[in-house]
Structures are given as structure tokens and as C-alpha cells.
Amino acid sequence: MAQENSALVVFSGGQDSTTCLAWALSRFERVETIGFDYGQRHAVELSCRSVVLERLRALRPDWAGKLGGDALLSMDVFRQLGETALTHDVAISMNENGLPSTFVPGRNLVFLTLAGAQAYRRGIKRIVTGVCETDFSGYPDCRDDTMKALQVALNLGMQTRLVIDTPLMWRTKAQTWKLALKLGGAALVELILEHTHTCYRGERGERHTWGYGCGDCPACLLRAKGYAEYLRDE
Numbered sequence: 001m002a003q004e005n006s007a008l009v010v011f012s013g014g015q016d017s018t019t020c021l022a023w024a025l026s027r028f029e030r031v032e033t034i035g036f037d038y039g040q041r042h043a044v045e046l047s048c049r050s051v052v053l054e055r056l057r058a059l060r061p062d063w064a065g066k067l068g069g070d071a072l073l074s075m076d077v078f079r080q081l082g083e084t085a086l087t088h089d090v091a092i093s094m095n096e097n098g099l100p101s102t103f104v105p106g107r108n109l110v111f112l113t114l115a116g117a118q119a120y121r122r123g124i125k126r127i128v129t130g131v132c133e134t135d136f137s138g139y140p141d142c143r144d145d146t147m148k149a150l151q152v153a154l155n156l157g158m159q160t161r162l163v164i165d166t167p168l169m170w171r172t173k174a175q176t177w178k179l180a181l182k183l184g185g186a187a188l189v190e191l192i193l194e195h196t197h198t199c200y201r202g203e204r205g206e207r208h209t210w211g212y213g214c215g216d217c218p219a220c221l222l223r224a225k226g227y228a229e230y231l232r233d234e
């Protein structure tokens with residue numbers, strides 16, 4: 001039986017998943033993480049994961065006591081299925097179907113299915129993911145309807161009662177920064193600025209006010225815009 005007060009966080013090492021991890025740590029007694037090495041161009045995020053986990057433990061002793069194991073799954077299948085701007089060195093642009101070239105078809109569906117299998121195996125009730133419909137990049141697998149349908153499918157397919165939590169679903173990026181401040185204070189905001197990774201191109205050479213990145217890919221632009229709005233509202 002799944003433990004009611006437990007959560008598995010889909011954790012990439014980025015701003016959103018780090019905020020979601022802090023959210024889970026503030027609510028649940030037992031929290032584990034899962035990440036995916038799918039051949040992404042910005043594989044630097046994988047090295048950021050361990051740093052963020054270590055620093056979150058150091059940030060608050062109560063969080064350290066709740067934060068359990070981390071699973072990092074290797075899966076090159078998305079590179080095998082075809083080129084996208086996140087898995088191959090191709091231009092970031094808008095495709096004819098109206099979706100950005102950074103969209104990896106099926107990625108979140110597969111990630112959450114595997115997270116569901118891990119939660120089932122580990123006796124965990126809640127799956128937490130940082131998908132968002134307010135400030136998103138045009139990805140249909142980030143929508144609220146997708147998450148609700150996937151929760152139904154997982155529970156039917158595994159005869160269980162998992163819950164998919166999406167704490168950022170209706171938040172703007174500025175509101176996500178505010179949530180981080182509320183959860184962990186200025187120290188958590190600084191941790192996210194310095195140690196998380198968002199840039200699609202994997203650039204970590206230049207430190208901007210909002211963190212590291214190329215500064216012009218969609219992920220960087222969204223993060224920078226949100227941080228500027230967060231500072232303005234503060």
C-alpha cells in the first residue's frame with residue numbers, strides 16, 4: 001500500500017522541479033526524486049541535480065530528514081525516435097504543426113509513466129511534477145487535461161490510487177519565484193539562481209541576474225522575464 005504522506009518528485013535540476021521539490025518537502029514526510037537521462041543537449045542539468053540535492057539538504061535540517069533516495073534512469077529512446085532541438089543539434093524554431101522544435105513527443109507521458117512505476121514499487125502515493133499551463137512553451141504534454149488523463153490511465157493500468165500533483169500548473173514564472181521565496185526564503189531563491197539549470201543549449205558560462213544560460217533560447221527568455229517581474233513586484 002502506498003504511504004499517504006509520501007511523494008516522488010520528477011526532478012531535472014531546473015528551476016521548476018527544484019521549486020516543486022521544496023514544495024513537496026514542505027508538505028510530505030517522505031520525499032524521493034527521479035530524473036531521466038534521455039540524451040538531452042542540455043545534459044549539464046544532470047550534474048546540477050546532485051548539487052541541488054546536496055544544497056537543499058544543507059539548507060534546512062528538516063528537509064534533509066525527509067529527503068530520501070534519488071533514481072536517475074538512462075533512456076536514449078527519444079534520440080532514436082527522431083530529431084528535436086532538445087536531443088539533436090538543430091535550430092530552435094516553430095514547426096509547421098504549430099509546436100516548437102524543442103517539443104519531444106511523448107517525453108512527459110513516458111517520464112510520468114516511469115515515475116508511476118517507481119512510485120508503485122516504492123510505496124509512494126503522490127507524484128509531483130513541474131509542468132505548467134500558464135507560462136509554458138507550447139507543449140501539449142504540460143497541460144492540466146493531459147495530467148488528469150494520465151493519472152486516470154496510471155491508476156487503471158496499475159490498479160492503484162496514485163495522485164499527480166502539479167503545484168506550478170497555474171502559476172506564472174514570476175509566481176514560481178515567489179513560491180520559492182515563500183518556501184525557503186532568500187536562501188532558496190539564491191540556490192535556484194546559482195545552481196539550477198534551465199537553458200536549452202546547456203550554456204553555463206555567463207552568470208546573469210536570473211542565473212546561467214545562453215540568454216536567448218525560449219527557456220532562458222522565460223526564466224529571465226519571470227525573474228524581472230518577480231523583482232519588480234517585490
